Amino acid sequence: MALTGIQIFKLLPKTNCKKCGFPTCLAFAMKLAQGGVELSACPDVSEEAKKTLGEASAPPIRTFDLGTGEKAVKIGGETVLFRHEKKFVNPCALALNVKDSLSDGELAEKASEVASSEIDRVGQKLRVDAVCVEYASGDAARYEAAVRLVAEKAPEAAVILNCKDAAAAGAAVKAVEGRKPLLYGADDGNAEAMAAVAKAHGVPLVACAEGPGALSALTEKIRGLGVEDIVLDSGAKTAKEIIEHNTQIRRSALKKNFKPLGYPVINSVLRDDPLFEASVASVAIAKYASIVILGSIEKWKNLALFTLRQNLYTDPQVPMQVEQKIYEIGEPGADAPLMITTNFSLTYFIVSGEIENSRVPARLAVMDCEGLSVLTAWAAGKFTAAKIAQFIKESGVENRISHKELILPGQVAILSGALEDKLEGWKITVGPREANAIPTFLKNRA
Amino acid sequence: MSYVIPKESYTGKVLSFDFGKDDRAVTVGGENTLPFLSFEGQQPSRPVIACEIQDCPPDDWPDTVKEAYKDVSGDPVAWARHCQDVLNAKAIALRLLSTHPDRDDRSAEDAAGTVRDVLAAVDVPLVILGSNHIEKDSTVLVAAAEAASGYNCIIGKAQEGNYKTIVAAALAHNHKLIAMSELDINLAKQLNILITQMGFSKEKLITDPMCSALGYGLEYTYSVMERIRLAALAQNDPTMQPPILGDVGMYVWKIKETVAPEADVPEWGTLRERGIAWEAITATAMLLAGTNLLIMRHPAAIETVEKTIDELV
Numbered sequence: 154m155a156l157t158g159i160q161i162f163k164l165l166p167k168t169n170c171k172k173c174g175f176p177t178c179l180a181f182a183m184k185l186a187q188g189g190v191e192l193s194a195c196p197d198v199s200e201e202a203k204k205t206l207g208e209a210s211a212p213p214i215r216t217f218d219l220g221t222g223e224k225a226v227k228i229g230g231e232t233v234l235f236r237h238e239k240k241f242v243n244p245c246a247l248a249l250n251v252k253d254s255l256s257d258g259e260l261a262e263k264a265s266e267v268a269s270s271e272i273d274r275v276g277q278k279l280r281v282d283a284v285c286v287e288y289a290s291g292d293a294a295r296y297e298a299a300v301r302l303v304a305e306k307a308p309e310a311a312v313i314l315n316c317k318d319a320a321a322a323g324a325a326v327k328a329v330e331g332r333k334p335l336l337y338g339a340d341d342g343n344a345e346a347m348a349a350v351a352k353a354h355g356v357p358l359v360a361c362a363e364g365p366g367a368l369s370a371l372t373e374k375i376r377g378l379g380v381e382d383i384v385l386d387s388g389a390k391t392a393k394e395i396i397e398h399n400t401q402i403r404r405s406a407l408k409k410n411f412k413p414l415g416y417p418v419i420n421s422v423l424r425d426d427p428l429f430e431a432s433v434a435s436v437a438i439a440k441y442a443s444i445v446i447l448g449s450i451e452k453w454k455n456l457a458l459f460t461l462r463q464n465l466y467t468d469p470q471v472p473m474q475v476e477q478k479i480y481e482i483g484e485p486g487a488d489a490p491l492m493i494t495t496n497f498s499l500t501y502f503i504v505s506g507e508i509e510n511s512r513v514p515a516r517l518a519v520m521d522c523e524g525l526s527v528l529t530a531w532a533a534g535k536f537t538a539a540k541i542a543q544f545i546k547e548s549g550v551e552n553r554i555s556h557k558e559l560i561l562p563g564q565v566a567i568l569s570g571a572l573e574d575k576l577e578g579w580k581i582t583v584g585p586r587e588a589n590a591i592p593t594f595l596k597n598r599a
Numbered sequence: 600m601s602y603v604i605p606k607e608s609y610t611g612k613v614l615s616f617d618f619g620k621d622d623r624a625v626t627v628g629g630e631n632t633l634p635f636l637s638f639e640g641q642q643p644s645r646p647v648i649a650c651e652i653q654d655c656p657p658d659d660w661p662d663t664v665k666e667a668y669k670d671v672s673g674d675p676v677a678w679a680r681h682c683q684d685v686l687n688a689k690a691i692a693l694r695l696l697s698t699h700p701d702r703d704d705r706s707a708e709d710a711a712g713t714v715r716d717v718l719a720a721v722d723v724p725l726v727i728l729g730s731n732h733i734e735k736d737s738t739v740l741v742a743a744a745e746a747a748s749g750y751n752c753i754i755g756k757a758q759e760g761n762y763k764t765i766v767a768a769a770l771a772h773n774h775k776l777i778a779m780s781e782l783d784i785n786l787a788k789q790l791n792i793l794i795t796q797m798g799f800s801k802e803k804l805i806t807d808p809m810c811s812a813l814g815y816g817l818e819y820t821y822s823v824m825e826r827i828r829l830a831a832l833a834q835n836d837p838t839m840q841p842p843i844l845g846d847v848g849m850y851v852w853k854i855k856e857t858v859a860p861e862a863d864v865p866e867w868g869t870l871r872e873r874g875i876a877w878e879a880i881t882a883t884a885m886l887l888a889g890t891n892l893l894i895m896r897h898p899a900a901i902e903t904v905e906k907t908i909d910e911l912v
Binding site: 451 | 600602603604605607633634635636637638659700701731782811813815816817818819821822825826829850853854856866867868869873875876877880883884887899903904906907910911912
């Protein structure tokens with residue numbers, strides 16, 4: 154359990170020496186309790202206090218990098234069970250599974266698919282983050298060669314080594330040591346040998362057991378062997394096992410502060426039917442996986458899974474914004490109506506959806522109001538006549554249309570007079586107050 | 600440290616009702632746990648998927664899903680039979696879209712005729728939906744409720760602006776009712792209260808907090824549904840205990856990802872699979888957030904989600 158500021162204060166030197174940068178030990182203790190500062194900022198803290206505080210202040214789910222370099226992804230570090238409570242922190246990594254028994258040509262092709270999987274969606278670059286090489290050949294030399302090849306063809310992806318043979322795994326780790334591969338993994342039979350490999354090369358290790366109970370015993374054993382960066386595989390195969398195990402693991406870590414399960418989770422969702430696999434993968438993405446292993450990464454599937462991951466890992470407290478620009482809906486001609494709204498994503502989705510429903514091609518000017526809805530943006534002084542006029546002038550939309558009429562949301566009808574003053578020569582029309590009246594409104598004009 | 604399964608026990612429970620007739624009736628709701636967590640509670644009824652049809656040709660549906668019904672979609676009766684007999688749909692959702700003033704503005708009497716024809720042609724339970732035009736729905740759904748009297752259907756959607764007449768019709772003809780509000784837990788709660796204050800039993804209600812497509816506000820629907828379900832279970836709030844509806848198809852099959860050809864966006868992959876995946880994943884996310892009844896369009900998406908439900912229950 155996390156300690157309170159007062160409990161922490163009791164363990165500090167109480168000298169008020171200010172070396173930590175805070176005026177008093179109590180102030181430092183309070184900040185420490187909120188997680189706003191590291192204990193190491195206190196130079197005089199006792200060994201005993203360090204031990205007690207270190208254990209209590211460790212985050213409930215450990216965080217570390219999967220892979221290396223710019224495209225390494227942070228996994229773990231989650232703090233809630235439901236995204237409306239607080240943001241889900243580190244979006245789960247997606248990995249493509251490949252077997253070392255494939256031909257070199259097939260391996261290279263699959264690795265290249267991973268390397269070229271990046272897509273831009275609403276301003277974020279999204280990609281398949283990792284490639285998981287499965288030891289299916291039973292031939293250690295073949296495994297090492299396959300791992301080398303895949304790592305070379307997917308030079309920025311994280312590498313996961315799915316191999317329970319410690320000797321073969323050891324050789325493969327060595328071959329791609331600079332990429333800090335995730336070793337997958339240790340079970341009851343090979344824990345000592347696998348932990349030794351992980352420790353020797355400083356790489357994270359997956360603990361594999363049947364169910365969260367057995368898994369917690371195994372992670373304690375592995376941690377005792379000196380490996381700290383651990384990933385959990387509870388043996389979940391079906392969608393039900395995934396949701397149940399992952400829920401139990403996250404609840405144990407967050408609500409019981411049960412350290413043996415305070416690690417990120419890996420789920421494999423391989424299915425023969427790629428569509429079905431996508432649906433099961435979405436169960437893992439929504440329900441607490443930190444790494445999801447896929448059997449195929451078709452472009453349509455990537456787009457859908459990336460989008461789900463992006464949606465669910467959005468900060469619920471920060472309004473989602475869309476890019477400020479003139480959006481064309483349908484195929485608007487020069488005489489098509491021009492409407493304006495703010496860049497709160499939900500406002501944009503609803504307004505553009507209703508314009509689509511009207512089947513009247515139109516332009517929608519979406520203005521940056523820091524993600525506020527129309528009425529809120531108006532109240533906050535971000536959606537004013539002067540700012541709208543400036544945006545319309547600078548957007549250059551005038552050159553693309555044959556009229557000078559702007560349709561204003563009905564909620565801000567009050568702006569129409571001022572806007573006609575600021576936008577010389579323009580006619581300002583007041584549109585509907587609610588988006589669901591847009592189709593009727595647009596059709597009646599046509 | 601030894602591991603103890605971290606179970607939650609809730610004081611509240613999701614209400615349940617059945618709709619449809621005789622041995623084809625299906626039950627929705629009834630769980631006393633968050634979705635699919637059998638280790639701590641019961642979820643006695645499996646989520647239900649109703650296959651969506653409409654009373655006019657689906658001209659505005661994208662090709663991928665229009666193609667799936669091209670031989671039957673000219674006639675709602677043939678379409679309904681196809682869903683029941685060929686696709687083995689467990690329920691059908693009939694949308695009376697042609698009554699919308701911007702479509703064909705067909706009369707409430709015409710709509711009632713379509714409802715009678717469809718009910719006579721199939722045995723599976725029916726969800727009867729208006730065209731989502733506040734004023735028109737309040738006459739269309741009244742006529743439809745009367746036409747379906749005795750069939751124990753779900754009718755909707757009753758919204759803040761038109762619920763009174765629709766509630767009265769559902770009450771008079773003994774149907775279940777969809778209460779729809781726009782993406783706000785407080786609005787959902789308020790509408791449920793207003794409806795029950797008219798003497799309509801909360802045990803015959805289903806809440807539609809408004810669906811949204813993957814990539815187009817899905818996270819809002821997801822969180823509103825999760826909060827409704829937590830209010831029902833953990834806070835034992837009776838006004839939040841009706842089961843939840845997810846009207847997925849109509850939100851998915853209009854967005855760019857289900858319409859744009861691969862030639863325009865090669866990085867998005869094949870259009871057919873993309874559209875089907877979009878509907879299936881949106882629906883799967885809704886199930887995880889607490890949806891009990893889904894309305895969907897594409898047969899392949901429905902089949903995929905049914906397979907996922909097979910694994911989840």
